[in-house]
Amino acid sequence: MGLLRRGGLGWVFVLPFILMFVVFYLGPLLAGLGMSFTDMRSTDVADPLAVDLVGVENYIRLAGDEAMREAAVNTAIFVVTGLPLTIGLGLAAAVTLNSGIARLPAAFFRLGYYLPHITSIIGVAVAWKFLLEPEAGLVNRLLELVGLQGPAWLQEQATALPSIIVMTAWRSFGFDMVVFLAALQGIPRELYEAGEVDGAGRWARFRSITLPQLRPVILFCTVYSSVGFLQFLEEPLIMTGGGPLNSTLSASLAIFKQFGVGNYGYAGAAATVLFTVIIALAVLQLRIGRAR
Amino acid sequence: MRRTRGQRLITYLGLSVGLLLVVGPFLWAGLSSVKPEAEIRRDPPTFWPETFTLDNYTELLHRVHLGQAFVNSVSVALVIVAGNLLFCSMVGYGFAKLRFRGRDAVFGLVLVQMAVPAIVLMIPQFVLIAKLGMVNTFLGIILPGLITPLGVFMMRQFIAELPDELIHAARVDGAGEFRIFARIVLPLCKPAMATLGLITFLGAWNNFLWPAVVAQSEDVYTLPVALNILNGHEGTHYNLLVAGAMIVVAPILVLFVFLQRFFIQGISTSGLK
Numbered sequence: 001m002g003l004l005r006r007g008g009l010g011w012v013f014v015l016p017f018i019l020m021f022v023v024f025y026l027g028p029l030l031a032g033l034g035m036s037f038t039d040m041r042s043t044d045v046a047d048p049l050a051v052d053l054v055g056v057e058n059y060i061r062l063a064g065d066e067a068m069r070e071a072a073v074n075t076a077i078f079v080v081t082g083l084p085l086t087i088g089l090g091l092a093a094a095v096t097l098n099s100g101i102a103r104l105p106a107a108f109f110r111l112g113y114y115l116p117h118i119t120s121i122i123g124v125a126v127a128w129k130f131l132l133e134p135e136a137g138l139v140n141r142l143l144e145l146v147g148l149q150g151p152a153w154l155q156e157q158a159t160a161l162p163s164i165i166v167m168t169a170w171r172s173f174g175f176d177m178v179v180f181l182a183a184l185q186g187i188p189r190e191l192y193e194a195g196e197v198d199g200a201g202r203w204a205r206f207r208s209i210t211l212p213q214l215r216p217v218i219l220f221c222t223v224y225s226s227v228g229f230l231q232f233l234e235e236p237l238i239m240t241g242g243g244p245l246n247s248t249l250s251a252s253l254a255i256f257k258q259f260g261v262g263n264y265g266y267a268g269a270a271a272t273v274l275f276t277v278i279i280a281l282a283v284l285q286l287r288i289g290r291a292r
Numbered sequence: 293m294r295r296t297r298g299q300r301l302i303t304y305l306g307l308s309v310g311l312l313l314v315v316g317p318f319l320w321a322g323l324s325s326v327k328p329e330a331e332i333r334r335d336p337p338t339f340w341p342e343t344f345t346l347d348n349y350t351e352l353l354h355r356v357h358l359g360q361a362f363v364n365s366v367s368v369a370l371v372i373v374a375g376n377l378l379f380c381s382m383v384g385y386g387f388a389k390l391r392f393r394g395r396d397a398v399f400g401l402v403l404v405q406m407a408v409p410a411i412v413l414m415i416p417q418f419v420l421i422a423k424l425g426m427v428n429t430f431l432g433i434i435l436p437g438l439i440t441p442l443g444v445f446m447m448r449q450f451i452a453e454l455p456d457e458l459i460h461a462a463r464v465d466g467a468g469e470f471r472i473f474a475r476i477v478l479p480l481c482k483p484a485m486a487t488l489g490l491i492t493f494l495g496a497w498n499n500f501l502w503p504a505v506v507a508q509s510e511d512v513y514t515l516p517v518a519l520n521i522l523n524g525h526e527g528t529h530y531n532l533l534v535a536g537a538m539i540v541v542a543p544i545l546v547l548f549v550f551l552q553r554f555f556i557q558g559i560s561t562s563g564l565k
Contacts, residue, residue: 009469101307127532130324131320268416
């Protein structure tokens, strides 16, 4: 080491990243924060420094905004139900694939389950809109066969958000599965053999060996998915536009809509609040997860 | 963990039902995309297409100009892949093998950048792109994605594992750092670059929101943007919509089936998608 200290050269190599970081991340991040204390609108883009400072007015307005409140509630419901569903499905798939199935079929199933995770959201959303179509959709046609009348899934307030939650879990669980599979393979076999000798049944072994051993990766998946789920936007944007009656409006989508109508300052304030909540929740989860 | 034959049968049955539920939506969209519109709406539905037709696809190409969007998507994705391969390996080398003051602090920024939500950056990034006169240009779509923090992180981790002796030997022989990087490090990075290239292509190909914000006319639309416009205008013509969805999804499915080893490697080396 230290044979040749070419200190300056190191900077040259990482310069592309630093430029990129300053211009497209740090700059916009600070600009966004600053923007949230102004009345900036899309018409101000030509001369962004000519906007008026309004202090915390945008934040006060945010607190009394009915649509934003609905968006916050929807986002909370989405995370609280979607997260356990996704992690549960991922865990179930991983444990089943790891339960002594031959290599080749296991690889085949893993491939299939992972597929939705890597496909375009717009392709997936269109395929699901078609499945859930009230009359020609496959789901309701199948329900018809057993004598049931399915609802207009994405057009009714009661079923629109649950439909999107199920679709998201369907699309995301493959990622968790792959993470869990890798972790499962790291659990020493002796633990299970010892458990078997002690007369522990399969369920007991799962609860007292598998789950505790998987704790760190479950924590990872929880934090990682929470950060992603708190930002969900494209699913309702494509499938419902946030309707009916704001029942699928998410926090990110509400911000996106404010951006669409040109309220940059107000959108910036909402984005700052969302960012704070995301960070706070991640820190909280890590604290709780590590403390136990 | 020995299982009886019955238990094993139940396991396989459960896995197969799961697979059907996971792949079903794609399968159904694919089958429907080669049926005429009337057959799609028939009750009870046909499973296998009774009348096989490619009309949905030809209509997309001629009337909605999805061909142009396809070419745009491929070009944008390839430029982003090339940028990431070059810059991320270069930056990764700097972080992994060169010593300079403040290196670890700067590398910390890579991790910070990965944690910032897209919606927080989107509006100020758009204002920036507008000030640079890049709205509705390919450059505007490409530029923010040219170096991804995930790529830098991956390449840094990979290059750090390469033996220092190789690099020292070359330095003793009098090779400059750029020569060492180009002649020794890059050739050794091929496996990591294959994974990075694939992951970056996937991200760029699937990216929807940013291109939808930047692109504002048909000649700049990428495939997801064009399909979303179609979704807005022809929301009920499912024959066209599912065909469009297949055009977006199929290239990824093909890549995935043939190169799945690299996808899985990508997850295990980075812990992320």
